[in-house]
Amino acid sequence: xxxxxxxxxxxxxxxxxxxxxxxxxxxxxxxxxxxxxxxxxxxxxxxxxxxxxxxxxxxxxxxxxxxxxxxxxxxxxxxxxxxxxxxxxxxxxxxxxxxxxxxxxxxxxxxxxxxxxxxxxxxxxxxxxxxxxxxxxxxxxxxxxxxxxxxxxxxxxxxxxxxxxxxxxxxxxxxxxxxxxxxxxxxxxxxxxxxxxxxxxxxxxxxxxxxxxxxxxxxxxxxxxxxxxxxxxxxxxxxxxxxxxxxxxxxx
Amino acid sequence: xxxxxxxxxxxxxxxxxxxxxxxxxxxxxxxxxxxxxxxxxxxxxxxxxxxxxxxxxxxxxxxxxxxxxxxxxxxxxxxxxxxxxxxxxxxxxxxx
Amino acid sequence: xxxxxxxxxxxxxxxxxxxxxxxxxxxxxxxxxxxxxxxxxxxxxxxxxxxxxxxxxxxxxxxxxxxxxxxxxxxxxxxxxxxxxxxxxxxxxxxxxxxxxxxxxxxxxxxxxxxxxxxxxxxxxxxxxxxxxxxxxxxxxxxxxxxxxxxxxxxxxxxxxxxxxxxxxxxxxxxxxxxxxxxxxxxxxxxxxxxxxxxxxxxxxxxxxxxxxxxxxxxxxxxxxxxxxxxxxxxxxxxxxxxxxxxxxxxxxxxxxxxxxxxxxxxxxxxxxxxxxxxxxxxxxxxxxxxxxxxxxxxxxxxxxxxxxxxxxxxxxx
Numbered sequence: 074x075x076x077x078x079x080x081x082x083x084x085x086x087x088x089x090x091x092x093x094x095x096x097x098x099x100x101x102x103x104x105x106x107x108x109x110x111x112x113x114x115x116x117x118x119x120x121x122x123x124x125x126x127x128x129x130x131x132x133x134x135x136x137x138x139x140x141x142x143x144x145x146x147x148x149x150x151x152x153x154x155x156x157x158x159x160x161x162x163x164x165x166x167x168x169x170x171x172x173x174x175x176x177x178x179x180x181x182x183x184x185x186x187x188x189x190x191x192x193x194x195x196x197x198x199x200x201x202x203x204x205x206x207x208x209x210x211x212x213x214x215x216x217x218x219x220x221x222x223x224x225x226x227x228x229x230x231x232x233x234x235x236x237x238x239x240x241x242x243x244x245x246x247x248x249x250x251x252x253x254x255x256x257x258x259x260x261x262x263x264x265x266x267x268x269x270x271x272x273x274x275x276x277x278x279x280x281x282x283x284x285x286x287x288x289x290x291x292x293x294x295x296x297x298x299x300x301x302x303x304x305x306x307x308x309x310x311x312x313x314x315x316x317x318x319x320x321x322x323x324x325x
Numbered sequence: 326x327x328x329x330x331x332x333x334x335x336x337x338x339x340x341x342x343x344x345x346x347x348x349x350x351x352x353x354x355x356x357x358x359x360x361x362x363x364x365x366x367x368x369x370x371x372x373x374x375x376x377x378x379x380x381x382x383x384x385x386x387x388x389x390x391x392x393x394x395x396x397x398x399x400x401x402x403x404x405x406x407x408x409x410x411x412x413x414x415x416x417x418x419x420x421x
Numbered sequence: 422x423x424x425x426x427x428x429x430x431x432x433x434x435x436x437x438x439x440x441x442x443x444x445x446x447x448x449x450x451x452x453x454x455x456x457x458x459x460x461x462x463x464x465x466x467x468x469x470x471x472x473x474x475x476x477x478x479x480x481x482x483x484x485x486x487x488x489x490x491x492x493x494x495x496x497x498x499x500x501x502x503x504x505x506x507x508x509x510x511x512x513x514x515x516x517x518x519x520x521x522x523x524x525x526x527x528x529x530x531x532x533x534x535x536x537x538x539x540x541x542x543x544x545x546x547x548x549x550x551x552x553x554x555x556x557x558x559x560x561x562x563x564x565x566x567x568x569x570x571x572x573x574x575x576x577x578x579x580x581x582x583x584x585x586x587x588x589x590x591x592x593x594x595x596x597x598x599x600x601x602x603x604x605x606x607x608x609x610x611x612x613x614x615x616x617x618x619x620x621x622x623x624x625x626x627x628x629x630x631x632x633x634x635x636x637x638x639x640x641x642x643x644x645x646x647x648x649x650x651x652x653x654x655x656x657x658x659x660x661x662x663x664x665x666x667x668x669x670x671x672x673x674x675x676x677x678x679x680x681x682x683x684x685x686x687x688x689x690x691x692x693x694x695x696x697x698x699x700x701x702x703x704x705x706x707x708x709x710x711x712x713x714x715x716x717x718x719x720x721x722x723x724x725x726x727x728x729x730x731x732x733x734x735x736x737x738x739x
Contacts, residue, residue, distance in 0.1 A: 099482045099491075102498055103475040103710070106718025107332065108506050109353055109364035111475075115499040116367050119492060126488045143487045167721050216359055223731065224724025231720070309483075316486035316544055323602050325486035325544070325594075330722050331519045334510075351576070352510040354519065356725035357732065368506055371499065372583070391450045 074252035076259070080193065081135035082155065083253055083262050085145065086298065088128030089156035092146055094177065095121035096309055097164055106167055113213060117174070120206040127199045147317040151307050152300040155250065159242035161297075161306045168221055168231035173239055175214035179275050180246045181207040183268035192260040215279050222283025233285055240288035247272075250298035335361035336386055337369055340377040347379055355380075440641055445571035448514040456640050457515055460570050462531070463642065464512040465522045470534035471505035473707050477541035478550060486544060493590050494547060500587065504580045511572035527712055534558075535693065536623050538701030545598055545605075545612035551591015553613075553620040553658070559584055560654045561624065569641035592661060599665040606666075613662070614670045621685070622693045624651040656682045 074082070098118040105111035126142045133140035140148075159177060164170045185207055188200035221232040247269045249257070256262035280287055296302060316325065332354045338347040350369045355361035361380040369375065389397055405411050414421060432451050439446065446452055478498050485491035509519045525531035536554050541547065562584065565577045595613075598605040625631060625647040637643035645653075655674075662669050673686030695701070 095491075096483060099495060102482055102495070103472075103479040103502075104714050104717075106714075106721035107354060108472065108502055108509070109355065109368060110721075111502050112371075112499055112506070113363065113367040115495055115502070116371075119495050119499070122488060122492050122495065126492075129488075143489075146488055147486075167718070213363055216363070220356070220360075220725045220728040221721070224728040225720070227720050228724030228727075312483040315484045320602065320604055323486075323605050325490055325597060325601075330719060331523070332722060332726060334513060351507055351579075352513065353506070356722075356729040360725065360729075368503055371496075371503060388449055391447065 076255055076261075077135050079252045079256050080196075080261060081132045082250060083256055084128045084132035084135070084196065086155040086250060088125050088132055088145065089154050090160055090177075091121045091125035091128060093154075093156045093160045093306070093309060094174075095119075095125060096313060097160065097162075097170070098174070100164055101170065114170075117210055117213075120203075120210070124199070124203050124206070127202075131195055131199070143317075147314050151302060151310060154302065154306060154310070155298055155300060156306075157242070157245045157297045158294055158303055159239060159245065161303055161309060162239070162242065163305055165238075166231060166235070168228065169235040169238070171214050171217045171221065172232060172235040174210060175218050175279070176239060176243055176276065177246070178207050178211040178214055180243075180268060180272050182211050183271055184263065184265070187263035187268070190260075191262070196261065218279055218285070219283045222280070222285040229284065232283070236280070236285060237288050237290070240290055241292040241294045244293045245295045245297060248295065248298065332356045334383040335365070335380045336383050337361075337365040338379040338381070339365075339369055339375040341374060343376055347377070352383060353380070437639075440569055440639075443641075445574060446569055447571045455636060456642075459637060459640070459642060460573065461512060461515050461517050463637075464508055464515075464573055465517070465525065465531050466533060468505045468508035468512060468522065469526050469531060470537065471501045471508060473533045473537045473711065474554075475501050475505075476707055476710055477537055477539070477703075478547060480541050481544060481547050484544070485547075490594075497551070497587055497590060500583055504576075504583070507576040507579060508573075511570075511576040514572045523715060527708070527715070529699075532697070533707075534623060535696045535701065536619050537707060538696050538703045539615070539619050540702050542615075543608050543612060545595070545608040546616070548591050548594030548598065548609065549612040549616040551587050551589075552595055552661070553591070553616045554623070555584060555587040555591060556658060557620045557623045557654050559588055560650050560657075564643075564645045564650060567641075567644050573642075592665075595667065596665045599667060610667060613667050617670050618689065618692075621651060621655070621688055624648070624654070626690065626693075652682050655685055659683055 095118045098114050098121065101111065101114045102118075103111065105114055125146065129145035130142040133142055133145045159173060162169075162173070182204070185200045185204040189197055189204055191197040191200060218232065221228040223229070247265045249262075249265055253262055257264045277287060316323070333356070334352045335355055335358075336352050337350045339350045340347050350365075353361055353364040353368055355364050358380060362378060365378050365380055366375075370378070433453055436446070436450070436452055436456075439450070446456075475498050478494065478501070482491070482494055482498065485494050509522060512522065513519060522531060526533070536557075541550060559581065562577055562581050566574060566581055568574045568577065595609050598609040628646045628648045631647055659669060659674070671686045673684065675684055676682075677684045696704070699705075
């Protein structure tokens with residue numbers, strides 16, 4: 074894999090994570106528990122779609138032949154998406170979506186803080202913009218984790234259940250995909266494993282305050298980095314790509 | 326079931342740019358101050374309208390009574406000596 | 422009794438003098454019960470319409486055909502939610518809680534705009550909703566910026582400022598499709614055919630059949646009549662349709678030089694009253710969705726309230 078290909082793959086991974094997160098959050102539109110929260114979650118989805126566009130545009134430019142951000146987002150098959158599995162899991166309830174976003178955003182604060190120092194100037198600029206967004210996502214969801222964890226017995230039960238289901242999927246956030254070692258060596262990418270220690274410390278602190286327990290399971294789910302996804306991704310793509318696939322010659 | 330399940334209301338005051346007055350924008354519902362601030366941010370600054378926000382529980386606002394408007398405000402209307410234009414300055418005086 | 426009556430008369434006179442002078446009425450001002458009731462009914466209906474209106478458009482969020490389209494649609498639906506929120510917030514200044522307004526919606530006491538009982542079937546419907554439905558709503562909202570109740574008027578000013586992009590994005594979708602493939606053009610015309618008449622119905626019955634207009638005009642809640650606003654909408658929309666090659670599905674539509682406006686064909690009021698009465702294509706679906714979300718969200722709101730209470734108690738114990 075050439076360095077250019079490796080950068081393209083890395084940006085595709087980050088872009089797909091943003092795209093699929095945005096998809097799941099946008100499913101909350103008109104369904105949030107409070108009108109104010111509806112607006113908040115839509116804002117998240119907007120931040121993430123914008124970030125997906127920037128990252129996939131960069132990834133597409135580095136390919137031969139080059140591809141647009143829309144071609145990257147709408148014209149690939151299931152096996153070509155490289156997002157982490159955690160972002161594609163269906164929203165089972167508000168607790169699940171909030172806990173997931175909290176876990177992922179806590180990681181993304183670390184990730185984009187590091188990437189804003191990337192030697193790749195375009196990537197560094199995207200990361201600097203993303204950092205402001207993910208910091209807010211983290212703050213907002215961390216507050217909700219406290220409310221749900223330390224709210225009522227029901228909210229605590231739901232939050233804990235969500236945490237247990239999500240935990241096996243968190244490990245993949247800290248893994249690199251094949252061919253990305255040189256990017257780390259050149260200061261273009263950041264070694265995801267280095268973000269684990271600060272992440273777990275932060276997560277533990279918030280969960281403790283929220284009277285939630287750190288899951289004990291050592292089970293690990295992985296596969297997104299090689300395009301082996303859950304069954305859910307195919308359904309996401311079926312909706313996402315519907316018009317682009319049904320009317321391949323149309324411009325919208 | 327008389328309890329309002331939509332949480333409490335908070336009044337939102339926004340500063341459009343640094344140094345400007347805080348102006349009432351509307352209200353939001355929230356359970357606590359942090360949530361009220363975030364909800365105000367997502368509701369009233371979607372187009373970058375603000376640099377700073379205050380939120381105050383609606384119950385904490387004390388408003389003047391419109392029935393007492395005459396007594397409350399009219400007495401200030403005839404105190405024209407509070408206006409700079411009330412005074413006659415000698416011809417030729419500068420920077421005053 | 423007589424004394425009480427004369428005090429009441431005096432208050433009403435004071436109120437009407439204020440209205441006549443063109444002063445805004447503010448939340449703590451004395452106002453006749455009927456004025457308050459009329460406002461609550463109209464503003465809550467308006468707020469519910471914004472919120473229920475999120476559903477037909479939300480139906481296409483996951484299927485928006487490009488990243489740009491996806492962002493625009495998300496931002497637009499979010500605005501609708503925001504506008505619902507401004508209006509609930511303005512209505513709450515009249516002493517009714519949002520919870521109560523939602524209850525009234527769920528029991529059928531409060532209504533929302535009929536237009537959202539029609540389905541958004543294709544992507545072109547997203548264009549038609551933005552261009553025609555928002556276009557019709559804007560005509561009404563611009564007029565309401567001068568409504569007599571201060572909080573309502575201020576909410577409308579903010580809403581109008583924000584809505585200005587909504588109609589343009591809808592029209593842009595239609596224009597792009599009309600400049601596209603045969604499939605796209607057919608889809609756009611089909612959406613036009615289905616949304617045109619319901620959009621005209623949005624302005625309500627003809628002035629001669631409008632039951633609530635008398636007081637609403639006297640108190641300057643309403644500033645223009647249903648037919649005036651409908652005419653304004655038709656006159657500006659016909660040209661926009663022509664520019665991009667869409668046909669208005671009304672064979673009787675023609676320019677009337679004498680009134681400097683278009684005459685239009687007969688509106689199917691039978692359909693209008695059927696849909697208002699609950700027999701539209703999506704009435705049941707929209708209400709079920711809203712109730713379900715409300716019920717499913719209850720545990721979250723309870724948790725937030727419980728946590729806030731705990732936090733406050735901790736603070737007091739220190």
